[in-house]
Amino acid sequence: MISAAAGFTLAVGTFVPAAGQSVEETYRDVCAGCHGETGTSEMEGIPSLGGQPAMATAMQLFLFREGRRPDSPMTPIAQDLSNNDLRSFSSLIEKLPPPEPLAEGRDDPAYARGKASAAKHVCRSCHEADYSGRQQMPRLAGQREEYIKMALAQYKSGERVGSSAAMNELMADISEAEIDDLAYFLARFGG
Numbered sequence: 001m002i003s004a005a006a007g008f009t010l011a012v013g014t015f016v017p018a019a020g021q022s023v024e025e026t027y028r029d030v031c032a033g034c035h036g037e038t039g040t041s042e043m044e045g046i047p048s049l050g051g052q053p054a055m056a057t058a059m060q061l062f063l064f065r066e067g068r069r070p071d072s073p074m075t076p077i078a079q080d081l082s083n084n085d086l087r088s089f090s091s092l093i094e095k096l097p098p099p100e101p102l103a104e105g106r107d108d109p110a111y112a113r114g115k116a117s118a119a120k121h122v123c124r125s126c127h128e129a130d131y132s133g134r135q136q137m138p139r140l141a142g143q144r145e146e147y148i149k150m151a152l153a154q155y156k157s158g159e160r161v162g163s164s165a166a167m168n169e170l171m172a173d174i175s176e177a178e179i180d181d182l183a184y185f186l187a188r189f190g191g
Protein backbone atom coordinates (compact mmCIF):
# COMPACT_ATOMS: atom_id res chain seq x y z
CA MET A 1 0.00 0.00 0.00
CA ILE A 2 2.89 2.37 0.61
CA SER A 3 3.53 3.43 -2.94
CA ALA A 4 6.43 5.59 -3.92
CA ALA A 5 4.46 8.74 -3.27
CA ALA A 6 6.15 11.94 -4.32
CA GLY A 7 8.14 13.50 -1.53
CA PHE A 8 9.06 10.29 0.24
CA THR A 9 12.26 8.42 0.61
CA LEU A 10 11.47 4.73 0.51
CA ALA A 11 13.96 2.17 1.71
CA VAL A 12 13.29 -1.46 2.56
CA GLY A 13 9.66 -0.85 3.41
CA THR A 14 10.25 2.14 5.61
CA PHE A 15 10.00 5.81 4.86
CA VAL A 16 11.05 9.11 6.28
CA PRO A 17 8.95 12.20 5.69
CA ALA A 18 10.77 14.35 3.17
CA ALA A 19 12.31 17.57 4.35
CA GLY A 20 10.11 20.51 3.50
CA GLN A 21 6.93 18.48 3.35
CA SER A 22 4.30 19.47 5.90
CA VAL A 23 2.81 16.89 8.24
CA GLU A 24 -0.59 17.55 6.60
CA GLU A 25 0.88 16.59 3.21
CA THR A 26 2.50 13.51 4.67
CA TYR A 27 -0.74 12.45 6.32
CA ARG A 28 -2.61 12.89 3.03
CA ASP A 29 -0.01 11.06 0.93
CA VAL A 30 0.76 8.16 3.26
CA CYS A 31 -1.69 7.72 6.12
CA ALA A 32 -5.00 8.74 4.51
CA GLY A 33 -5.00 5.79 2.10
CA CYS A 34 -5.61 3.50 5.06
CA HIS A 35 -6.93 5.69 7.89
CA GLY A 36 -9.11 7.95 5.74
CA GLU A 37 -8.74 11.52 4.53
CA THR A 38 -10.33 12.95 7.71
CA GLY A 39 -9.17 10.20 10.07
CA THR A 40 -12.28 8.02 9.80
CA SER A 41 -11.33 4.60 8.51
CA GLU A 42 -13.58 2.87 5.99
CA MET A 43 -11.44 -0.26 6.02
CA GLU A 44 -11.86 -3.35 8.11
CA GLY A 45 -9.13 -3.87 10.69
CA ILE A 46 -7.84 -0.31 10.34
CA PRO A 47 -8.67 2.01 13.23
CA SER A 48 -10.12 5.48 12.90
CA LEU A 49 -7.70 8.05 14.28
CA GLY A 50 -9.66 11.33 14.36
CA GLY A 51 -9.86 12.97 17.78
CA GLN A 52 -7.40 10.62 19.47
CA PRO A 53 -5.62 12.36 22.37
CA ALA A 54 -2.16 13.29 21.10
CA MET A 55 -0.43 11.37 23.84
CA ALA A 56 -2.33 8.16 22.98
CA THR A 57 -1.27 8.39 19.33
CA ALA A 58 2.33 9.21 20.18
CA MET A 59 2.44 6.23 22.55
CA GLN A 60 1.12 3.80 19.92
CA LEU A 61 3.50 5.11 17.24
CA PHE A 62 6.32 4.71 19.75
CA LEU A 63 5.26 1.10 20.47
CA PHE A 64 5.18 0.35 16.72
CA ARG A 65 8.56 1.98 16.21
CA GLU A 66 10.16 0.05 19.05
CA GLY A 67 8.73 -3.25 17.74
CA ARG A 68 6.45 -3.71 20.75
CA ARG A 69 3.39 -4.00 18.52
CA PRO A 70 5.07 -6.27 15.98
CA ASP A 71 3.70 -7.98 12.85
CA SER A 72 1.61 -4.95 12.01
CA PRO A 73 1.55 -2.90 8.81
CA MET A 74 2.45 -0.02 11.13
CA THR A 75 5.77 -1.54 12.22
CA PRO A 76 7.69 -0.65 9.03
CA ILE A 77 5.80 2.65 8.66
CA ALA A 78 6.86 3.82 12.13
CA GLN A 79 10.43 2.52 11.87
CA ASP A 80 12.18 5.70 10.83
CA LEU A 81 9.92 8.27 12.45
CA SER A 82 11.76 10.68 14.74
CA ASN A 83 10.33 11.80 18.07
CA ASN A 84 9.46 15.06 16.36
CA ASP A 85 7.51 13.18 13.67
CA LEU A 86 5.61 11.34 16.44
CA ARG A 87 4.65 14.67 17.97
CA SER A 88 3.65 16.24 14.63
CA PHE A 89 1.42 13.31 13.58
CA SER A 90 -0.13 13.13 17.04
CA SER A 91 -1.11 16.78 17.22
CA LEU A 92 -2.47 16.69 13.66
CA ILE A 93 -4.55 13.58 14.42
CA GLU A 94 -5.95 15.08 17.63
CA LYS A 95 -7.41 17.92 15.55
CA LEU A 96 -9.10 15.64 12.97
CA PRO A 97 -12.83 15.15 13.60
CA PRO A 98 -13.73 12.14 15.73
CA PRO A 99 -15.45 9.29 13.87
CA GLU A 100 -19.26 9.29 13.76
CA PRO A 101 -20.66 6.52 15.93
CA LEU A 102 -22.82 3.89 14.21
CA ALA A 103 -26.43 5.02 14.44
CA GLU A 104 -28.11 1.65 13.91
CA GLY A 105 -28.54 -0.85 16.71
CA ARG A 106 -28.59 1.38 19.78
CA ASP A 107 -31.86 -0.26 20.84
CA ASP A 108 -30.45 -3.75 20.56
CA PRO A 109 -29.89 -5.95 23.63
CA ALA A 110 -26.16 -6.12 22.79
CA TYR A 111 -25.90 -2.33 23.24
CA ALA A 112 -27.52 -2.52 26.69
CA ARG A 113 -25.32 -5.45 27.68
CA GLY A 114 -22.17 -3.63 26.50
CA LYS A 115 -23.18 -0.50 28.37
CA ALA A 116 -23.73 -2.50 31.57
CA SER A 117 -20.40 -4.26 31.13
CA ALA A 118 -18.55 -0.96 30.60
CA ALA A 119 -20.19 0.38 33.77
CA LYS A 120 -19.30 -2.75 35.75
CA HIS A 121 -15.64 -2.59 34.75
CA VAL A 122 -15.54 1.21 35.08
CA CYS A 123 -13.91 1.71 31.68
CA ARG A 124 -14.71 5.41 31.97
CA SER A 125 -12.38 5.85 34.94
CA CYS A 126 -9.55 5.85 32.42
CA HIS A 127 -11.21 6.43 29.03
CA GLU A 128 -13.48 9.29 30.29
CA ALA A 129 -17.27 9.31 30.76
CA ASP A 130 -17.81 10.10 27.06
CA TYR A 131 -15.09 7.59 26.01
CA SER A 132 -13.18 10.37 24.26
CA GLY A 133 -9.93 9.28 25.91
CA ARG A 134 -7.39 11.19 27.95
CA GLN A 135 -3.60 11.36 27.89
CA GLN A 136 -2.27 7.92 26.87
CA MET A 137 -5.76 6.38 27.16
CA PRO A 138 -7.23 6.16 23.66
CA ARG A 139 -10.58 7.40 22.46
CA LEU A 140 -13.05 4.50 22.17
CA ALA A 141 -16.32 6.23 21.18
CA GLY A 142 -17.16 5.54 17.54
CA GLN A 143 -14.10 3.38 16.93
CA ARG A 144 -14.64 0.55 14.43
CA GLU A 145 -16.38 -2.36 16.09
CA GLU A 146 -14.12 -5.12 14.74
CA TYR A 147 -11.01 -3.13 15.70
CA ILE A 148 -12.15 -2.76 19.32
CA LYS A 149 -12.97 -6.47 19.39
CA MET A 150 -9.55 -7.36 18.03
CA ALA A 151 -7.74 -5.04 20.45
CA LEU A 152 -9.56 -6.45 23.48
CA ALA A 153 -8.97 -10.05 22.38
CA GLN A 154 -5.28 -9.29 21.88
CA TYR A 155 -4.95 -7.67 25.31
CA LYS A 156 -6.67 -10.72 26.82
CA SER A 157 -4.36 -13.21 25.11
CA GLY A 158 -1.31 -11.06 25.88
CA GLU A 159 -0.55 -10.69 22.17
CA ARG A 160 -0.85 -6.91 22.50
CA VAL A 161 1.11 -5.08 25.14
CA GLY A 162 0.67 -1.44 26.01
CA SER A 163 2.27 1.41 27.83
CA SER A 164 1.23 -0.41 31.00
CA ALA A 165 -0.27 -3.81 31.86
CA ALA A 166 -3.61 -2.16 32.77
CA MET A 167 -5.56 -3.53 29.80
CA ASN A 168 -4.00 -7.01 30.00
CA GLU A 169 -4.90 -7.33 33.68
CA LEU A 170 -8.40 -6.00 33.18
CA MET A 171 -9.18 -8.37 30.30
CA ALA A 172 -8.29 -11.48 32.29
CA ASP A 173 -11.78 -11.39 33.87
CA ILE A 174 -13.70 -10.46 30.73
CA SER A 175 -15.21 -13.21 28.56
CA GLU A 176 -15.30 -13.33 24.76
CA ALA A 177 -19.05 -12.74 24.79
CA GLU A 178 -18.52 -9.64 26.92
CA ILE A 179 -15.85 -8.42 24.47
CA ASP A 180 -18.41 -8.62 21.65
CA ASP A 181 -20.92 -6.59 23.67
CA LEU A 182 -18.35 -3.96 24.73
CA ALA A 183 -17.26 -3.46 21.10
CA TYR A 184 -20.89 -3.28 19.96
CA PHE A 185 -21.66 -0.60 22.54
CA LEU A 186 -18.54 1.55 22.07
CA ALA A 187 -18.78 1.63 18.25
CA ARG A 188 -22.30 3.08 18.64
CA PHE A 189 -21.71 5.33 21.65
CA GLY A 190 -21.97 9.10 21.26
CA GLY A 191 -23.26 11.24 18.46
Ligand code: HEC
Pocket residue numbers: 001002027030031032033034035045046047049057060061069071072073074077089138
Ligand atom coordinates in the same frame (compact mmCIF):
# COMPACT_ATOMS: atom_id res chain seq x y z
C1 HEC B 1 -1.16 0.08 4.89
C2 HEC B 1 -2.20 0.72 5.66
C3 HEC B 1 -1.74 1.74 6.69
C4 HEC B 1 -1.05 2.92 6.48
C5 HEC B 1 -0.51 3.47 5.18
C6 HEC B 1 -0.96 3.57 7.78
N1 HEC B 1 -1.56 2.80 8.74
FE1 HEC B 1 -1.69 3.23 10.73
N2 HEC B 1 -2.58 1.41 11.07
C7 HEC B 1 -2.85 0.46 10.10
C8 HEC B 1 -3.37 -0.73 10.75
C9 HEC B 1 -3.79 -2.02 10.05
C10 HEC B 1 -3.40 -0.46 12.13
C11 HEC B 1 -3.81 -1.42 13.26
C12 HEC B 1 -2.51 -2.13 13.59
C13 HEC B 1 -2.57 -3.32 14.44
O1 HEC B 1 -3.56 -3.53 15.14
O2 HEC B 1 -1.57 -4.02 14.40
C14 HEC B 1 -2.91 0.91 12.30
C15 HEC B 1 -2.78 1.54 13.52
C16 HEC B 1 -2.35 2.85 13.69
C17 HEC B 1 -2.31 3.55 14.95
C18 HEC B 1 -2.75 2.99 16.30
C19 HEC B 1 -4.17 3.40 16.53
C20 HEC B 1 -4.83 2.72 17.67
O3 HEC B 1 -5.92 3.21 18.05
O4 HEC B 1 -4.33 1.72 18.17
C21 HEC B 1 -1.80 4.80 14.70
C22 HEC B 1 -1.58 5.91 15.72
C23 HEC B 1 -1.54 4.89 13.28
N3 HEC B 1 -1.88 3.69 12.69
C24 HEC B 1 -1.03 6.01 12.64
C25 HEC B 1 -0.66 6.05 11.30
C26 HEC B 1 0.02 7.17 10.68
C27 HEC B 1 0.41 8.46 11.40
C28 HEC B 1 0.23 6.83 9.38
C29 HEC B 1 0.98 7.60 8.31
C30 HEC B 1 2.34 7.96 8.65
C31 HEC B 1 -0.33 5.49 9.19
N4 HEC B 1 -0.87 5.06 10.38
C32 HEC B 1 -0.33 4.79 8.00
C33 HEC B 1 -2.68 0.60 8.74
C34 HEC B 1 -2.02 1.66 8.12
Ligand code: HEC
Pocket residue numbers: 047059117118121122123124125126127136137138139140143148151152161162163164166167170182
Ligand atom coordinates in the same frame (compact mmCIF):
# COMPACT_ATOMS: atom_id res chain seq x y z
C1 HEC C 1 -6.69 1.59 34.47
C2 HEC C 1 -7.03 2.36 33.30
C3 HEC C 1 -7.88 1.67 32.23
C4 HEC C 1 -9.12 1.08 32.38
C5 HEC C 1 -9.95 0.91 33.65
C6 HEC C 1 -9.51 0.67 31.04
N1 HEC C 1 -8.55 1.00 30.14
FE1 HEC C 1 -8.60 0.59 28.14
N2 HEC C 1 -6.73 1.37 27.93
C7 HEC C 1 -5.97 1.93 28.93
C8 HEC C 1 -4.69 2.32 28.42
C9 HEC C 1 -3.56 2.98 29.21
C10 HEC C 1 -4.69 1.98 27.05
C11 HEC C 1 -3.55 2.13 26.06
C12 HEC C 1 -2.68 0.94 26.32
C13 HEC C 1 -1.67 0.74 25.29
O1 HEC C 1 -0.64 1.43 25.33
O2 HEC C 1 -1.88 -0.13 24.43
C14 HEC C 1 -5.99 1.38 26.77
C15 HEC C 1 -6.37 0.90 25.53
C16 HEC C 1 -7.62 0.39 25.23
C17 HEC C 1 -8.06 -0.03 23.92
C18 HEC C 1 -7.24 0.04 22.63
C19 HEC C 1 -7.72 1.22 21.82
C20 HEC C 1 -6.95 1.50 20.57
O3 HEC C 1 -7.39 2.39 19.84
O4 HEC C 1 -5.94 0.89 20.31
C21 HEC C 1 -9.33 -0.47 24.04
C22 HEC C 1 -10.24 -1.00 22.93
C23 HEC C 1 -9.71 -0.32 25.44
N3 HEC C 1 -8.65 0.20 26.13
C24 HEC C 1 -10.95 -0.64 25.95
C25 HEC C 1 -11.26 -0.61 27.31
C26 HEC C 1 -12.50 -1.11 27.85
C27 HEC C 1 -13.64 -1.68 27.04
C28 HEC C 1 -12.44 -0.95 29.21
C29 HEC C 1 -13.42 -1.41 30.26
C30 HEC C 1 -13.79 -2.83 30.14
C31 HEC C 1 -11.14 -0.31 29.49
N4 HEC C 1 -10.47 -0.14 28.31
C32 HEC C 1 -10.71 0.04 30.76
C33 HEC C 1 -6.37 2.10 30.25
C34 HEC C 1 -7.54 1.61 30.81
